[in-house]
Structures are given as C-alpha cells and as structure tokens.
Amino acid sequence: MLNRWRRAGLATALAMVALGACAPESRDPATPAIRAMAARGLSDGALIAATASLDPAIRDLGRRHDPALRRADLWGRPLGWGNLDLRQPPDLGIPVQDGEDAIALNTLRPFAGLPIRPMRPFVLSADADDAARALHCMTQAIYFEAAREPVRGQQAVAQVVLNRLRHPAYPKSVCGVVYQGSARPTGCQFTFTCDGALRWTPQPTLWRQAQEVAKRALAGFVDKDVGSATHYHAVYVIPYWAPTLVKMTQVGQHIFYRWTGPWGEPPAFSGRYEGRESELSPALLASLDPRTQGYLGAQQPSAPVERKVTLAVAGEARTYTVVDPGTPVAGRAPGALYAARRQPTPDEIRRINESLEAIEKGGDRTPATSPAPIAQR
Secondary structure, eight states: OOOHHHHHHHHHHHHHHHHHHTSTTOOOTTHHHHHHHHHHOSOHHHHHHHHHTSOHHHHHHHHHTOGGGOOOOTTOOOTTGGGOOTTSOOOOSSOOOTTHHHHHHHHHSOOOOOOOOOOOOOBOOOOHHHHHHHHHHHHHHHHHHHTTSOHHHHHHHHHHHHHHHHSTTSOSSHHHHHHTTTTSSSOOSSGGGTSSGGGSOOOHHHHHHHHHHHHHHHBTOOOTTTTTOOEEEETTOOOTTGGGSEEEEEETTEEEEEOSGGGGSGGGOOOOOOOOTTOOOHHHHTOOOTTTOGGGGGGSOOOOOOOEEEEEETTEEEEEEEEOTTOOOSSOOTTEEEOSSOOOOHHHHHHHHHHHHHHHTTOOSSOTTOSSOOOOO
16 A cells, blocks of 8 residues: 555645646646546556656645645654644554554654753752652652663663653652552553552662662752653553653663753743652642643543743743733733733723713713713703
C-alpha cells in the first residue's frame, strides 16, 4: 500500500493537473489518462499509473502545496499535538502490550533532536524537619524508581523531581511532587506511591546509594543529561501521553520528556520552594498532572490554577504572573502583568446603557436617572 503522505501528494498533483486540463487551451497529452483514472477511482494502481506520465516538476509542486505534508511546527511539538483531545484517554490505535513490542515501538519514535539545556542548581534551604522529610521523599523516589539503575539513571530521576518542584504547574515541595496524585487508584505521578511498593522494606545497600544521590541533588548537583525533563517512563512501556511531549533522551532504562513550547525551557521554571513537606493535603494527593492528565479534569472539581504566562521575546522566554482585573494590589510586584482596565461594576454598566439609550432617542447625554433637569426652550 502507498504511504498515506505519498498518496496525499500524488492525489494533489493529479488534482492540479486535472484543473489545468479543464482550461480550453489545455493540450496536455496526459489529460486522457487522468480522465480514465478518475473514472476508475483513486486506487493505488490508478494513482501510480496516472502519475507515471506526469512531469516530475508537477508532482513536486503538488507535494509542496499539499497541506497534509506540512508537518513542521515552530515550537518543535510532536506530530499530532494539535488534534489530541485530552478530555478522553488517547488511543494509540494499536494493540500494544508492555514488553518487547513496547521497546520496539519506542525505538521507532525518534528523539526530538532539540538542545538539552541544563537547569540552575537547586540548594535546599529549610529547617531540620523539612530538610529530613525532603531527603527521605527524594530518596524514596530514586530508590523505588531507579534502584537498579546506574548512578546516572538515579541522578536523572532526582533532576525530574527538582524540575517539577520549580515548574509552575506542580507542587512546591519535594514530598508534594513525589506524592502528587497518590490517593488516586491510577494517575499517581510516581508509580511506587500508589502500587503498594511502599509495603516492602528497602535493600540497605541500594537505599544508602539512593540517599547519597538525593543528598547531592538537594545540595546543588545538576544532571545535564536530562535538562528540563519533567516526565519519564521505562523503555518497556508506552504511556498514552508520550506523543504529546518532547522526547529528549534516554538514560539507562528510562526515556525522558519535557513540556512543549516555552514552558519546557529552563526560563519557565520560576517556581520557588515553599517547604511544609509534611503538609500533603487531600487535594494534593488527589490532584492531576495538568499536562498529561487533562482529560480527567472534568471528572472532579479542580483547585484554582495559578495563572501564569510564558512569553518568548527575542529568543528569551520569561514567565509572568497574570493579575486579574480588580485585584487589590498594594504595589506593582516585579514579574506581574496587570490588566490595563478594571471590569466595570453592574451599576456602571447600567448607567452606560442608559446614556446610550438616551443618545439613540435623540435626548440629552445625561442618563434618565440623573437629577439634573432638561433645559426647556
């Protein structure tokens, strides 16, 4: 069977030639063949036979103007991102099981090839209790996600935790990031928090190694291999969300991804550590990843999301806070965008409508409810 992109290009080329053949002055010798093909239908054989006699320049012109072949995206987003509806679980369209088939399909999907930019160092500044809890949660993530991985693989997992902590879309504590969604039967961000793995006692040697990696990560170590990655999965699984993100690199047995567009670049990671590691609220434990689990959002009330906007100007991306009109602000905080005008009150809207109505009737511009009398002549 012909590749669908090739079919689209050939069909477009034939359409252009056929349109040209409709002109009175057309004397193209290929026109009878095209008309005969049209009578037979657009089968693979008919397309191949009809296009064989066309000038190569005509075929190239058809492909160049075929919208189905315009696959470039200025943000470097994966193909199909614009058509994906996350309100429903995406279907890859193929019956894939975890294991060797998944490894083969993951290999077929190429890496984005975009630059992997290193993040700024993160140094934990917290009291003794928060520091101990943050270290424990980070060690858990490294151990249960990558205990059998080489040190590079464990460092990559730690970097993802810190990247999420700094990203505006995720909690602002280490334990909050690790345990987000863990109260859900499915949809926890780190699988070990909801699949029963915590019932098992860690192996002491591997735990101590994971703890050392965690200590270095919380003391400023930066894993440059994964850059701004916020997602990963094992090579032997195919999560539905993988095609919606930028496939960055593979470290050990994990493939790493980042958000698309400016929100996947280091300047967007402007969140600040807030501490309070022990405050894992029910809302946080039941919350979702807004980037990969948006289809679940309609199934439960969602907490207000902090409004942020990332603007890319002259090659530099910056994230700003958006302040709603009418929000009382003592002073103009740096890094905040303010609405140029506030929303009018209902009383102001009523007076404006009355003024407009008076103008339409040819009366004075003063509203009917105004106490000022209308001058008589």
